[in-house]
Amino acid sequence: MTxxxxxxxxxxxLLVVVAIIALLISILLPSLSxxxxxxxxxxxxxxxxxxxxxxxxxxxxxxxxxxxxxxxxFNTKAIAAExxxxxxxxxxxxxxTVYGTxxxxxxPDAQTPxxxxxxxxxxxxxxxxxxxxxxxxxxQLICPSSGESPDPAREVDRHYDFASxxxxxYGYQVPFGPNDTxxxxxxxxxxxxxxxxxxxxxxxxxxxxxxxxxxxxxAASSPxxxxxxxxxxxxxxxxxxxxxxxxxxxxxxxxRKPIVGVDDDNIYTKMVDQDNLALPEGRMWGAWVGPxxxxxxxxxxxxxxxxxSNYASTDTLxxx
Numbered sequence: 276m277t278x279x280x281x282x283x284x285x286x287x288x289l290l291v292v293v294a295i296i297a298l299l300i301s302i303l304l305p306s307l308s309x310x311x312x313x314x315x316x317x318x319x320x321x322x323x324x325x326x327x328x329x330x331x332x333x334x335x336x337x338x339x340x341x342x343x344x345x346x347x348x349f350n351t352k353a354i355a356a357e358x359x360x361x362x363x364x365x366x367x368x369x370x371x372t373v374y375g376t377x378x379x380x381x382x383p384d385a386q387t388p389x390x391x392x393x394x395x396x397x398x399x400x401x402x403x404x405x406x407x408x409x410x411x412x413x414x415q416l417i418c419p420s421s422g423e424s425p426d427p428a429r430e431v432d433r434h435y436d437f438a439s440x441x442x443x444x445y446g447y448q449v450p451f452g453p454n455d456t457x458x459x460x461x462x463x464x465x466x467x468x469x470x471x472x473x474x475x476x477x478x479x480x481x482x483x484x485x486x487x488x489x490x491x492x493x494a495a496s497s498p499x500x501x502x503x504x505x506x507x508x509x510x511x512x513x514x515x516x517x518x519x520x521x522x523x524x525x526x527x528x529x530x531r532k533p534i535v536g537v538d539d540d541n542i543y544t545k546m547v548d549q550d551n552l553a554l555p556e557g558r559m560w561g562a563w564v565g566p567x568x569x570x571x572x573x574x575x576x577x578x579x580x581x582x583x584s585n586y587a588s589t590d591t592l593x594x595x
Contacts, residue, residue, distance in 0.1 A: 315419040316509065316529050319471070320519045322415045323445065323527040326402070326469055329410040331525055334460050344458035344468070345401040346450040398447040398594050400436045401458070402469075407432050418444035418471055418519075421508040444508055446472045446543075446593040452573025455588040464524040465537050467591045471506035471518035473533075473543035475563045476595035494539045494559065498531035504543070505533055534559050537589040546578040546590040564594055 330344040405411045413425040416437070426442040428434050437443045448458045448468045455461065458468055492500060498517065505515030517531040520542065533541050536558070540546070544561030557578070564572055575587030
């Protein structure tokens with residue numbers, strides 16, 4: 276009897292198979308990565324939608340007759356007052372004697388406010404009000420694409436803000452201005468109220484400047500041209516693919532450009548004084564708000580000249 280020999284793979288055949296598998300993997304991996312990012316964007320949008328619902332409940336006229344969204348107590352007499360600092364800060368510590376509760380003076384070295392309300396606050400403190408009330412969990416304030424981690428606080432009702440920039444992925448419509456620039460049910464439904472953090476902050480909070488050149492940008496420019504001005508959450512600083520934005524009417528969508536407010540308003544910049552606000556600079560480019568230059572700024576400040584009385588109630592300013 277003769278044993279029949281079964282031929283095996285030759286080395287060349289094996290290398291061909293390996294090459295085909297490697298090629299298929301190289302083709303599929305970007306698609307899988309893109310699918311994971313799209314899934315994360317949906318979770319991010321769901322987070323914002325949940326925050327929006329909580330804000331809507333908070334502003335219900337049965338609960339809140341003025342129909343305002345969360346606004347931390349602050350010295351309203353300090354609006355536009357030179358030398359008073361209600362700037363945008365975060366991570367100064369959880370101790371209310373250092374940071375302030377909104378019910379009294381928060382900094383022994385600061386000028387004493389006339390109505391005994393805090394003069395050093397951060398917009399994220401408004402979102403912490405929802406956490407303290409038990410309406411949202413700290414993990415809902417984290418975009419899964421950002422790589423950031425939830426706030427480590429175990430007893431949230433003992434703290435008044437997030438521990439650091441790395442413990443919150445979203446920015447809030449700056450609430451420290453005149454009544455009709457604060458987040459509320461009375462604002463234009465097209466305004467962005469909460470969104471992925473903007474490009475003008477960093478964890479160490481330096482004055483990091485503009486992310487790119489604005490001179491050639493228009494509303495017709497491609498999303499790729501606007502990448503440097505988008506949130507870093509989805510793609511990284513200077514290369515953001517876009518941002519999820521919660522609008523005043525409660526819906527959240529992923530936007531490829533930051534100019535999604537009223538009349539192409541850039542949601543990450545403050546409207547600036549222009550002779551003719553029909554020009555794109557007024558809303559589309561605006562003035563960026565960085566940690567070192569945020570003191571006494573609010574949406575629409577100086578948009579029409581006199582900062583103490585003239586402002587734009589349709590200027591969105593998301594920070595951080």
